[in-house]
Each structure stands twice: as C-alpha cells, then as structure tokens.
Amino acid sequence: MFNAAMQYRKMGASGLRLSALALGGWTTYGASVKDSDTVERIITAAFEAGVNFFDISDVYEKGEAEKSMGKVLAKFPRHELVISTKVFWPMSDDVNDKGLSRKHIMESIEKSLRRIGTPYVDLYFCHRPDPDTPIEETARAMDDLIHQGKVLYWGTSEWSADQIREAHAVCDKRNLVKPAVEQPQLSLIKRQKFLDEISPACRALGAGVVTWSPLASGMLSGKYDEGLPQGARLTRSENLRASYVTEASRAAVKKLKPIADEMGCTRSQLAIAWAMAQSGVTCVITGATKFEQLKENLGALKVNMTDELKRRLEAAIPAG
Template identity: 45%
Template sequence: MQYKNLGRSGLRVSQLSYGAWVTFGNQLDVKEAKALLQACRDAGVNFFDNAEVYANGRAEEIMGQAIRDLGWRRSDVVISTKLFWGGQGPNDKGLSRKHIVEGLRGSLKRLDMDYVDVVYCHRPDATTPVEETVRAMNWVIDQGMAFYWGTSEWSAQQITEAWSVANRLDLVGPIVEQPEYNLFSRHKVESEFLPLYSTYGLGLTTWSPLASGVLTGKYTKGNIPADSRFALENYKNLANRSLVDDTLRKVNGLKPIASELGVSLAQLSIAWCASNPNVSSVITGATKESQIVENMRALDVIPLLTPEVIDKIEAVVQSKPKRPESYR
C-alpha cells in the first residue's frame, strides 16, 4: 500500500480507502463489518470514511463497534465523517454552527471516539453564510473534535469562497474535497478544480470509482444480481439512470482492455482513478472480503496504465473533459 499526503496537510492516507456508504447498516452488520475492515487493514488501508446520514447513523455505530471489537489503536487509523443531513428537525441539517457542533457530537457518540481525523461538509448549504460554517469548522478543530475539515460535492467557486473567508480571518480552510470520480464522471477533478490544487493545496478523497458497480461489468441490460446495490429498493432509481444503453456499451468496450492486461474491469477502473496525481485516496466499497482483495490488487495495475493503454480507454469512454484555456 502506498500512502499519500491529504492535500498539503501532513496527514498520510492510504491510496485506497474504504467507505461505509450503502453497506454498513443497509447490507451488513457488525460481524460482517469486522471481517471487511480487518481485510482492509491487512491490505494496508488506514483511511475509513463515514457520514451521519449513512443508514441514519447506524453506519457510524457499526464502524465504531467493529473497530472497538477489533482492538485497533486509534492512532493507526484515519476516520472521517460528513455532516449535513442529521435528522428531520429544522436545525438537524445544513451547515449552521448549531448543526456542525451538535452533529459532530452525535457522530462521535455513535462512533464512540473522542475525535475524527477529518470532518466534511457533506454538501454546500445555500441557507448558511460561508463565514459561519468556516468559523464552526475551526471551532470543532480547536476543541479537538476533529483535526482537519473538508468539503464534499462543493463547486470550485464555493471552495474558493471558503478559503477566502478562512484567509481573511486567519483560520484554517478546507484541505480536502470529496467528489465523485470515475471514468464516466470527470469534469470537477480534471477541469473545474485545476486551479485549486496549486492555489490551496487541495487534496481529494474520491468516491464511486466503479460508478456504483457499473464498472465491474456485472450489470447487463435487464440483469441486476440479487445481492447487488441496484437490487436494493432505495437504489432502483439510480439503477435506471445508470444502466442506460450507451453506458453499458462503453463498459463492454472496456472489458477487452482489461482482459489484455490480465486484470478485472474493476481493478482497471480503480487503478485509473488512483493514478491521477491529484487524488489522495480512492474510497472503495465492498460487501465481501473477496471484493476487497480484488480491489486492493488494483494498485498493481497502476504501472500497467501506459499512455497507449490510457489512449485505448479514452477511445472507448470518450469522457475526457475540456481543460480551461489557461491550463492547456
């Protein structure tokens, strides 16, 4: 396993990480979670991602109990959570000072931890002044409840505004953004965020490297495996949006490239994400230990991604965004 600095910070995170979205609380409980987390640690993973909204808080409880039962040293792992959707009350969501403080306290209680290493603003909040959010994030850091803060699914403009406020007030800005990034979703990482990497030292912990499993090749038109994410009632709309003819055609076009390299399509897709030098860590998901073992072998595929192989991939997906004029 390789470890990279999270943006310009001194925090080192594993190049591949594990996220609790969908799985913990929806598909898996503590016993299964312990086996998966240990498989990740055995592979060298030290970064584990969560959120207050995942399974309505149950995902944090499961992760916390599993880590406790496994007897891990807290200093050996990097734990993150995300705040925005904490409940039904008018102050149980968003990025107000009230919700950031109370929401993080709730997350720490569920995780049974004194602190998280990284706390993210799960989405931008148009109803709260950015200055209030920046001040609140710095307050929870000053209180030792978190070490760093970041954003998830924010625009470059919103991140820039947060940094402008932080610099003006001599506070800490967001060191990391958590965007979706895969062969079908590339604009933010490869185009929109380009100025932020050098200006603010922004790191990335990207999610959905397999496009919710589409890039494993296991889905075909009209065929959704019973044990897959898209078989869950809550994800049927996502399945309808994802499993369109053009996408499936491109997935089929990628399969021969993976075969020529002697790797799985999932490994090829994860390696492609991890090979981006601006990506600090690729967050993977899995419901089986065998999937974790396969995913971790993606690191061995990175050296195989020669310019010729990359060109073949680009010819199939045709998803490369245009770079801004000033960055050509």
C-alpha cells in the first residue's frame, strides 16, 4: 500500500525483531477515536505497511484501547504480531489494583489478555517504577509469567538507568529472566534523559529500546504553529498543552519547516526519522488518529537521516 519499505530491527540482545515504526493506542483507540471502522482502517493499513509491533496498556482508557485494538489485531495471524501491554497505573480505587506487586501483576495480566483476546502478550511493560514494591518481587512475578507462557519478554517504561541496572543485577543474582526492553519518551523536544542515561545504559545491558511520543503529541508536526486546531490532542488536553505548546516551542518547531522543505519531506517525517536514527533505538512508537497521519508518518522511513541533518535539527530545537 505504501512505498516506504519497512525495516526490522533486533530488540537489543534478544532474538525478537520489531518494525522500526510501531503503532500505539494512547489517548486514541477506544478514546478520541471510538469509531471502530476508523480504528480498523488505521491498524490494518499499518499492518499492511509492515508494522508488526502494536503497543497498548491496561490503563489506556481503562481497558478500552486493549479491547478496541485487540478486536482488529485478531484478524491477523498471531505469529506476525508483536503485541505489548503494560501494568502499574491504578485501574480502580482498590488498594491493590495498582503498582507492581505480585498480586497486581498476576491479576492484571489475566484481565489484559481477556480484553485483547490473545493467550499471550509478546512484551509486558512495568509502566513506571514502583517505589513500594521490591524489584525482586516484580522480577519474580514477570519470570513466572514468562514460564507460564503468558508473556514472552518483560520490560520497563520510564525507569531510570539505575533502576534498570538494579533489575538486571537482581535477575542475575536470582537466575530470573531479565527485562529485555525499556520504553522511554524520546523526541527532539524531550531527548535529554534518553541521550544522557537510557541509551548508554540499555546498550551496555543489551536491552532494546522502544521510544514513545516522537512528535511530542503532535507538536513537532507544525500544526500548532498559528493556533490550536479543533479536535487535535493538544487542543483537547490542557495538561499536555501546558507541557508542549509555548511561544518558544512554536518558534523552534517553525525552524524545522525550511529544513523539511529542502529535504522534500514533512516536519513529522523529519522528527520520526530523527528518533529512529538515535543510537540504541529499536523502534519508534507512533500514534495516529487519522489514516492520512499514518500514511505521512510511514514516509519517515524514506528520510535520509545523516549526522549533518541530525545536527541541524538539534540546533533548531534546543533540548527540553
């Protein structure tokens, strides 16, 4: 359907291969996009373009993203898919319905598998570190799920480099399966933690890295240059808008326009291609509320991201 040939990359030292571009469901499927025909059109187009990794979480619209995406993913051969979900954020007011305790992990996976409609997930992420649970308790629960065949690889998301290193050390000491992948935020706007800590730590440990929000929730596309387009994410969400839309960020994003024009691509494609080209990145998880966005974003695979181009983009957008 699309001309850009998909690339597949090994997830760190593991044998698993992920498409360099993945599609995620945060704030979108089962949420801002409830129409099942649109969800099906976007996910099917992604799959047909070679996307094999689909990223979900239990907490995305309290299970609705798992149901909405699972319904479409059930139409494709299971072995051609890498499906992830996550655990950590509260799913109700119950004291134990949150965090990374053995109880919450064991109960959450059953609910996620039922909602997605799959006997196993390929990747199961600890969505944040849990200061109230020893890492060994979490690692042992993940190791058990892997032995039970309900999870193939476990990972972390937004953990610090020290926390990831500690998890590896505990698993080494107790002979448990180690976390194979970290899911950090990475975009031209939010890049410092990844560059300073996460990329070097994951490369040293042999962990894969799948990054989120390459467009800074759409900011880097340039659609907020002159105002707040109706219905767009940063128009809808005041909290997200506060962290991304400022006069300084608008001015910086505008500086990408002549570079994109010169390269014959769009600002979204440049921003995604920049993230895909960072050291240690296995895959960039994108989001799309419209078929046209997905189509445009897949075009990032065709951008020739040289070191010189990276430097120009980084000079245009100061980190943070």
